[in-house]
Amino acid sequence: MTQPVSIADLMVQSGVAFGTSGARGLVSAMTDRVCFAYSCAFLQHLADIGQFWPGIHVAIAGDLRPSSPRVMAACAAAVRHMGGEVDLCGFVPSPAVAAYGFGRGIPSLMVTGSHIPDDRNGIKFNRIDGEVLKPDELAIRAQSVTLPDLFDGDGMLKDAQPAAPLVDVATAYIARYVDFFGGQALAGLKLGIYEHSAVGRDILVALVKALGGDAVSLGRSDRFIPVDTEAVRPQDQALAREWSAALKLDAILSTDGDSDRPLLADEHGLWMRGDVLGMLSARALGVGAIATPVSCNSAVEMSGLFATVRRTRIGSPFVIEAMNRLVAEGQKSVCGYEANGGFLIATPVEAEGRILPALPTRDALLPILSVLVDARRRGVTLSMLQAQLPARYTFSERLENYPTAQSRALIAHLEQGSEAAILARLTAMFGALAGEADWTDRTDGLRIHFTGGDIIHLRPSGNAPELRCYTESDNAQRAATLNDQALKLVRNYTIAA
Known part of the structure; x- marks a missing residue:
């Protein structure tokens, strides 16, 4: 046996970061040894809290990146080394295996x-009762x-590991929604499925058909495509408009790579913002209390549709923690959603005598289906459904290849001094774009509210060398333009010595 390896030290040595979203890093850095060590550390922690013991089964699944099978094999080897049994679930959505x-x-x-692009990968860990x-x-x-x-000198497993039998989790995941919504819930709707390289693409097609809809497969790719539901690529925006016009679709459905974040386009091929989708889904499901990150659209409060709205830091673990507090406070109907569209339910949902069990992890299917079913029930299009909300619009983009250290240095500089000094500095920086800075929210990053109602929110990404920018305004074009202008300003901004 080798000497004990400190996970904290291994993070520094490998460059593979470990956080509440799990481990993520460059594929070249995610050697079998690193993935094995992180998996062992996860299981050791579960053993410490009574959630892992010899003989317990551990479910493993993966997305469609070329590196995923190798990483899955390293994780499976770690489970066996720790005395567990492997339930290999194949290539299925994150919420399905959860x-x-x-x-x-x-x-x-x-x-x-x-x-994120396929030169990177990661491992997301779930306890027996929820996300890490x-x-x-x-x-x-x-x-x-x-x-x-x-392991060999390069940190790779020297010998092939035994294969585990494949466990079918897709059938139960599809049945979860067919049982709740009913076999004719999408009848009469012609729905495009933008498949690209999403791991849940076949499940999504099968589900639409099982719910009575007409599924039209679009854009399937054998090459991994990094679809970001918070920053939809221009080519994906153009494709959706073209498909809708040519095929007369009622909507286009898609997800990100591991199918835990949704994309839904209206009848015009315009992709809905994730936080708008979250609001509409919560209304469709009759939820009373919401946990949502500070970056999400403020229309959730302005609408008056929900008795309780709890704002959080960005990331599903923070949303889950807030949902748990709401449940502990006695709230009977609790959900959470993020700007990326990920939707979580902390309590069961009941409709027409059917009950949908809680699933406190990001899910792409529930928000898509609930909003489509609600629009069909109301006899309106998706664009008409969105128009029922207050006219507040959000937009998000990012500066790629912007080092995290540089992002943090920028935020620290902007937050120096008294509140008056901070507001004066922000007005000097962004005043030509948005007017006078009125107040700031530092729940997560720096969220700047301006007297005219615009919002600019800067935040270092937690899992990539990127600076995220979120903007909000009372006009969709204004929100997008403000975002573009703010990012250009930041890119060219120099911190004075």
């Missing part, structure tokens, strides 16, 4: 880099693991 694990009271791992949260992350990072002599 639901399988939660339903059986077993841990689960999803190998995915989500929306901040206290779990800290405990996992504090672990030391003793690794067996299974």
Whole structure:
């Protein structure tokens, strides 16, 4: 046996970051040894809290990146080394393997880099009762693991690992929604499925058909495409408009790479913002209390549709923590959603005598289906459904290849001094774009509210060398233009010595 390896030290040595979203890094850095060590640390932590023991099964699935099968094999080797049994779930959506694990009271791992390019990958860890949260992350990072002599000089497994039998989780995941919505819920709707390289593409097609809809497959790709639901690529915007016009579609459905974040385009081929989709889904499901990040559209408060709205930091673990508090406070109907469209339900949902069990992890299918079913029930198009909300519009983009250290230095500079000094500095920087800075929210990053009603929100990405920019205004074009102008300003901004 080798010497114990500190996970905190391994993070520094490998450059593979570990946080509440799991481990993510360059594929070249995510050697079998690194993935094995992180998986062992996760299981050791679960053992410490009574959620892992010899003989327990651990579910493993992955997305369609070329590197995912290798990483899955390294994770499976770690499970066996720790005395567990592997339930290999194949290539299925993150929420499908999570639901399988939660339903059986077993841990689960999803190998995915989500929306980021396929030169990177990651591992998302789930406890037996929910996602890994901040206290779990800290405990996992504090672990030391003793690794067996299974790896070569490059950190790769020397011998092929035994294959596990494939467990079908897709059938139950599809049945979850067919049982709740009913077999004719989408009858009469012609729905395009933008498949690209999403791991849930076949499930989405099968589900639309099972709900009585006409599914039209579009844009399937054998090459991984990094679709980001918060920053939809211009080519994907153009494709949706072209498909809608040519095929007379009622909507276009899609997801990100691991199919836990939705994309839904209206009858004109215009992709809906994730936070708007979240609001409409919460209304369709009759939810009373919402947890949502500070970056999401303020129309949720302005609409008056929800009794309680709790704002959080950005990221599903923070949304889950807020949902848990709402449940503990006695709220009977609780959901959460993010700007990327990921939708979570902390309590069961009941409609027409049918009950949808809680699923406290990001899910792409529920918001898409609930909004489509609601629009059909009301006899309106998706664009008409959106028009029922207050006229507030959000937009988000990012500066790519913008080092995290540079992002943090910029935010620290802008936040220096008294509140008056901060507002004066922000007015000097952004005044020509948005007018006078009125107040700031520092829940997560720097969110600047201007006297005219515009919002500019800057935040370093938590999982990539990017600076995120969120903007909000009372006009969609204004929100997009403001975002573009703000990013150009930031790109060219120099911090004075």
